[in-house]
Amino acid sequence: MHLGVDYYPEHWNISLIDEDLTRMKEMGVNTVRIGEFAWNMMEKEEGEFDFSFFDRVIEKCKEYGLSVMFGTPTATFPAWLATKQPDIFNVAEDGQRISFGGRRQYCYNSATYLNYSLRIVKELVQHYREETQVFAWQVDNELGHEGSDDCYCSNCQEAFSAYLKQRYDSIDELNEVWGTIFWGQTYQSFDQIPMPTRTITVHNPSMRLEWLRFRSYSLSQFAKQHMEQIRRFKGEHQTVTTNIPGGFFEKKFDHNEFSRDLDFVSYDNYPVWGGLAEPVSPAMLSMTLDFVRGLKQENFWIVEQLMGAQGHDVIGYLPRPNQAKLWAYHAFAHGTTDMLFFRWRGMTHGAEQNCLGILDTDNRLTRKYKEVQSFFKDISNYKKVVDSPIQSDIALVYDFDTIWSWQIQQESAAFDFTEEVMRLYEPFYTQNQSIDVIRADVDFENYRVLLLPVMKIMDEQLVGRLEAFTANGGTVIFSYRAGVRDRNNNLVLGEQQPGKLSPLLGVQVEEVESLPDGKEIEIQTDKGKKGSSKVWRDLIKPLDATGLYHYTDAYRDYAAVTVNTFGKGNAYYIGTGADKEVMQEIANRVADERGLNTTKTSAGIEVMERTTEDGSSYLFIMNHNGQEGYYNDVQLAPYACKIVRKSNENAKENGIVKRDD
Template identity: 50%
Template sequence: MILGVDYYPEHWENHEVESDFARMKEMGVNTIRIGEFAWHMFESEEGCFDFSYWDDILDKAEKAGLDVIFGTPTATFPAWLSRRYPEVHSEDINGNRRVFGGRRQYCFNSDKYRELSVRLVRKLVSHYSERKSVVAWQADNEFGHEGSDMCWCQKCENAFRRFLEQKYGDIDSLNSEYGTIFWGQTYNSFDEIVLPRETITVHNPALLLDHFRFRSNAVEEFARLQLDAIRESKGESQFVTHNFSGGFFEKSFDFGKIAELLDIVSYDNYPVWGGLKEPVSPAHTAMAHDFMRCLKERSFLIMEQLMGAQGHDIIGYLPRPMQSSMWSWQAFSRGCSGMLFFRWRAMDRGQEQFCLGIIDHNDRKGRKFLEGKGVFEKAAKIGAGFESPMKGEVAVVYDYDNIWSWRIQRASAMFDFSTEMIRLYRPFHKINAATDVIPAGRDFSGYKIVAVPVMQIIDEDLSKRLKEFAENGGTIIFSYRAGIKKRNNNVYRGMVAPGPIGELCGISILESESLQPGQDAKLVGTDGSKGSCSVWRDMVDASSADVLYRYDDPFYKEKACITVNRYGKGLVYYVGGGADDQTMDALASKIAAGSGIRTFDSPEGLELVFRTIDGKEKLFYMNHDGKAVTYKEEEIGPYSSGEFQMVFNPAEYMD
């Protein structure tokens, strides 16, 4: 089992490395990650490769009994490369070159950068292919993070034109698909197409969606080139990974396409970052782990687990005593099978001198050292058992085309895609239901409930599979704006919303409204309950569906907001607005009870995860609250985490 820290020995004097390793061993570390920002040390001048420093580090690591995950250093290139090949730099939307000095300034479509990266990777990986201590290779570092997935240079424009020509074949087909007759934008050739930089008003929505697909393809191509080079050169026992960043629904590439190329997925887990006054919600962090686990439907690694306060310039929230330990245990409970804390020692120079880790600038073993040691001791008792498969009873579904479609046309100033995912995920997290976060192309048949947040792009294939799922007894939950668009990001013509799922939902929608900041639409349930919705509201007419909530509005009191329809053996719910938490909680509890899924009632802030490990049923707990809570007559301290040690009978704990 991988239990480790992210280590940058090049930041320190050589005589400090062995003492660092000794303290790591005391903490329970068995693995270090190194090298991902050290291109200049490997190749200080073009074509002059020197691995002697790292040979010495590996000798010392092996002597200390430490395994190594080696990062390829292509996220930061050396100054000589920038000066000699300025064309590798990316450009911002205004055509300004992103100059040397930060990181990830490269253009994914730069042939020269691809060439130099692959050459270095082959040299590095082949040099250490026989080193038994090198157990894994991490390709690059957080692909596309911090806006690096978007570039507006001429290389990208030329590549975009080739991408479109390959997709459409001839310009007339593109013109027809895009509807370029509108605003007189008809093209005579692919060479007339430009990148969608700043313009007056907005660009064509179909072109913008193709631009996102192009961006995703560029990241995937770069990743594939590097990963192929690693596989050609690595040792037989060495595995291949990549550390994905958070914010996966805000990126311009499909994480799943990269995950397909990996042996195992890795994730950098930061529930809080510089500038945030408090961490993101427990449900938000839980959803991230469920997303990562489901990329390859197996356990994943945490390559960077936050331990100290973080920030490049603005420093964030200080994790409270035991809080980072609790976040670590949350990750383990939800599918993490190995973890490295970021970072071992805080750097006293450079851009990340306020990114604190296990050992702060004072160089003392303190609270965080002891917390990390405690996490490792606890995790080691289960060990490889954390690799046991997990399968949710609830699936929350996403589709990158749909995500990008919303970025192109938000419809409401209040709209945020991640918020809408959480709106359907959080109520099931609250009742501790086992939940997967899966792409829309995945098989639904193994689930009891499928939640489909704001899926405005629904094509014939997805519609058909959802109908089959409901016919066979499954429960579906749609939220607003579902089914209004085709795969090309154009609206269905001649269809009443929600388009291809209208019959499935048993409703029709003739009018809708965007809600503005501070504006809520009041709801009244058929049972007399009160609620509200924000962001958006569909004016729903029920045909075969039953109405659960109507609008408490003199103009629209006959219009429904939330409905349920019997379809085959299943039930289909439609939530026509951004319903408030109380309404969604009541709805999720009703749906869960009717679907027969396993849930666990718990005090506010106490997260429970039930899973089977090595044939044994376990119930993990994480107290996200800063005060003690009581559960089943047992007091659980602030930010405490663990597993219940008594002989476990799930029936005694279920809601």
């Protein structure tokens, strides 16, 4: 098990290194991550490479028995390169070239930047290919983060034209698919097609979807070429990863396109950031970890785990005593196998002076150091547990064409895609279910329930797979606007919503209404049980389906929530932004129908079960609350986690025994 810190020895006088590494060893560190922002130290002048500083660092790591993950430094290029090659810069939508001084200012479609970046990667990796202390290479840093996934430079214009020529057999086909007859946008050649920069009103939705696919393709190709470069020159004992940033559903790229090619997925886990009054909810935090695990359907690393308060200009919420330690346990419960904390020590210069670490700039050993030390000591006893695969009965299914379609046309001022994901995810999370978050091309065979939030774009192949899954006894749960558009982001003439999903769901949608922000409407069952909903409503006409909730206003004749028996399974349609109580009721109903194992806990207490190869079951029992809590006879201090082994005799009652040390 690799346990460690992100270490930037170049930020300090090298004379501190012995003190730093001694303290790390005493804290329980066996791994450090280095080098990811140090291009200028390695190539101070073009073509003159010097790795002597990191040679000394690695020798010291070897002396102290610390393994090294080395980050390729391409996220922060040198000032000399910025001056010499201005065409490498990203250009904003308004045409303004991004300036030197931040990070990730490069364009993914700049051949110039690609060549320079691949060259430094080659020299670096070749230099350390035989170094046994270096066991892994990290590609770049947080690819596509902080808006770097978008660019409108001339390189991108040329690459977009080339991309479209590969996608379409002819310009006539493109015109037909996009419907460019509307507003007289018909093109005579691919070179006439602009980038979707500012215009009067808006650009064609099909064109904007292709632009977002192109953005994802551009980033992924850059990442893959860097992976290939590392693999070409690395040692056989060395592996390849990259650190994925959060905010998945707001990005202009699909993480799956390159992450599946990594040796293992790594993630930067920040439950809170500058400006947030509170951390994200435990359910949201769980969903993000489940998303990362779903990329390769494997357990994963965290290479930046928050310990101190974070922010660039605004310092964020300070994790309460043991809260950041709980987040570390929580990550292991959801599939993390190895963890590095960010960062070893806070910085006295530059843009991240407010990104606090295990040590602050006073360089004292404080509460945060002791929390990490106790966490490393405890979690290292559970390698077999955390290495065990997670088996889930439930999968939340997403599709980036749908995500981008919602980015392009929000349709309701109150709409937020991540909130709609959580609307389906959270009621099953509350049952303490394990949930995989997966792209729609993953095999559904091993699941019993599929959650499909606001799946606007649908094609015949996916519909067929969902029908087969349901007919064989599975349960699918769709929320509103399902299946209304085709793969080109267009409505289909003569097709009544929900389109190709109508036989599966057993409904037709007669009309729709976007509900403005702050507007709520009432829904109720035939027995008079009331609920509320917001954001959107589909006016549903059941065909074969049964109405579970109906509207109570002028549209009382229409259903809001339905269920349809399809083969051996059930298909639910939630045609509105139903409240938590309604969603919990549906989740409980599904759990009963499918015989899912649920665990009842009080609010803020989470239980995750893990089973090792020998069949032993362990429970991660976590208290996300700032006050004492209980699970059965287990007492939990504020923000505490206990890992306990279940008693075989009392498994049905969730009995527990102390772990075997």
